[in-house]
Amino acid sequence: MTEIIKALILGIVEGVTEWLPISSTGHMLIVxxxxxxxxxxxxMDLFLVLVQLAAILAVIALYWRKLLPVSFDPERxxxxxxxxxxxxxxxxxxxxxxxxxxxxxxxxxxxxxFFNYQTVAAALIFYGILxxxxxxxxxxxxxxxxxxxxxxxxxKIGLFQILALIPGxxxxxxxxxxxxxxxxxxxxxxxxxxxLAIPVMLGASLLRxxxxxxxxxxxxxxxxxxxxxAAFIVSVISIKFLxxxxxxxxxxxxxxxxxxxxxxxxxxxxxx
Numbered sequence: 001m002t003e004i005i006k007a008l009i010l011g012i013v014e015g016v017t018e019w020l021p022i023s024s025t026g027h028m029l030i031v032x033x034x035x036x037x038x039x040x041x042x043x044m045d046l047f048l049v050l051v052q053l054a055a056i057l058a059v060i061a062l063y064w065r066k067l068l069p070v071s072f073d074p075e076r077x078x079x080x081x082x083x084x085x086x087x088x089x090x091x092x093x094x095x096x097x098x099x100x101x102x103x104x105x106x107x108x109x110x111x112x113x114f115f116n117y118q119t120v121a122a123a124l125i126f127y128g129i130l131x132x133x134x135x136x137x138x139x140x141x142x143x144x145x146x147x148x149x150x151x152x153x154x155x156k157i158g159l160f161q162i163l164a165l166i167p168g169x170x171x172x173x174x175x176x177x178x179x180x181x182x183x184x185x186x187x188x189x190x191x192x193x194x195x196l197a198i199p200v201m202l203g204a205s206l207l208r209x210x211x212x213x214x215x216x217x218x219x220x221x222x223x224x225x226x227x228x229x230a231a232f233i234v235s236v237i238s239i240k241f242l243x244x245x246x247x248x249x250x251x252x253x254x255x256x257x258x259x260x261x262x263x264x265x266x267x268x269x270x271x272x
Contacts, residue, residue, distance in 0.1 A: 003037055003038060003039065003219070003223050004222060004223060004226050006035045006036075006037055007047070007224070007226040007227040007230070008226055008230050009031070009035060010037075010047070010051065010227055010230075011051050011054070011226065011227040011228065011230025011231040011234065012230050012231075012234050013027050013028065013031050014048075014051045014054075014055055014230075014231045014234075014235075015051075015055055015058075015230060015231045015232070015233065015234025015235040015237070015238055016238050018052065018055045018172070018197075018235065018238075019055070019172060019194070019238045019239050019242060020172070020242060021127075021131070021170050021172045021173035021176050021177075021251065021254050021258075022170060022173070022254055022257055022258055022261065023120070023123070023124055023168050023169065023170040023261070024170070025120055025170075026120050026121075026123075026124050026168050026258075026261055026262070027261070028048075029117060029265060029269075030264070030268070033268075037223065039220060039223065043220065046224075047224060047227055049205050050205070050228050051230075052201055052205050052231070053201075054228035054231040054232040054235070055201070055231045055232065055235040056197060056198055056201050056202050057232055058231075058232050058233075058235035058236045058239060059194050059195070059197060059198055059235070059239065060198065061236065063194065063195070066088075067085060067089070067198075068085060069081060069082055069085040069086045069089055070082060084147060087147075088147070088195070090151070091150075091151055092154070092195050093199070094154045094155050094158060095154040095155065095157050095175075096158060096161070096196060096199050096200055097155075097158060098155075098158040098159050098161065099158060099162045099164065099165065100200070100203070102162050102165060103165055107165065110165050110166065114167055117265055117266070117269035118266070119167055119168060120167050120168030120262075120265055121168065121263070121266035122262070123166055123167065123168030123169045123262075124168050124258045124259070124261050124265065125258065125259050125262035125263070127169060127170065127173050127174070127177065127255075127258060128254075128255040128256065128257070128258030128259035128262060129259065130177060131173070131177065131251045131252065131254055131255030132252050132256070134180055134181065134251075135250045135251055135255070141184060141186075141188070142183035142184075143184045143185060143188050144187070145187075145188055146188050146191050146195070148188065149179075149184060149188065149192060153179075153182050153184070156178065156182055157175055157178045157179050157182065157192065157196075160174050160175055160177060160178025160179075160181075161174055161175050161178070161196065168262075170258075171193075171196075171197065171201075172193045172194075172197070173254075173258075175189070175192070175193040175196055176190060176193050176251070179192055180251075186246040186247075186250065186251065187246055187247055190242055190243060190246050194239060
């Protein structure tokens with residue numbers, strides 16, 4: 001299998017699993033067993049950073065009008081601050097602060113302790129069960145739109161995002177569960193978790209990118225661009241799918257899927 005095809009598959013996996021609450025780490029553990037990029041040392045780390053960055057660009061491309069904190073009036077040549085967008089960014093910052101602090105202080109230690117198949121499998125299964133239980137007893141939503149999420153609720157959702165530092169939890173899964181428990185509708189919870197991904201993943205990607213100071217061959221550039229293009233396109237599709245899906249369905253199917261994947265991860269790596 002050529003490296004281009006491998007990059008395409010890996011980009012597709014990233015584009016799907018980053019946004020659906022099913023854990024990109026759990027999937028990458030399985031995929032990495034069968035697809036190894038035959039590239040120099042360190043290239044795979046850079047590849048994963050860049051496909052993640054491409055996935056983030058999909059959110060920005062889809063929601064830039066809502067996220068842009070200023071509006072332009074070309075006829076009057078004026079710029080006005082959009083108070084609703086500015087308030088949204090403050091809520092995003094408040095929600096991202098807890099995980100950013102804990103991640104900065106303990107990220108390497110957390111990975112040393114918990115980045116293993118046992119933890120990933122357990123997290124997949126545990127949060128899969130939690131999704132099912134929450135949906136069984138999901139109270140009537142008090143917040144039907146992201147604009148109704150106040151600063152205190154945003155901060156509490158941010159505490160749930162800390163859980164995503166444990167591999168296998170899923171960043172989107174943790175924040176969606178938190179938002180549902182705090183009274184957000186499925187649509188508001190899903191949309192807000194997309195927004196939270198922008199500073200969290202963008203910051204992490206750029207920091208890791210700065211560590212790589214090397215030039216690339218034409219083949220390496222082709223592999224990177226293929227993976228990024230696949231991750232971006234599939235992310236757009238995945239985000240639109242999830243937004244449409246939760247308007248008519250609950251999250252139980254993702255809970256059952258997580259449990260099944262957790263069992264597969266546990267059995268496969270235990271046997272191998």
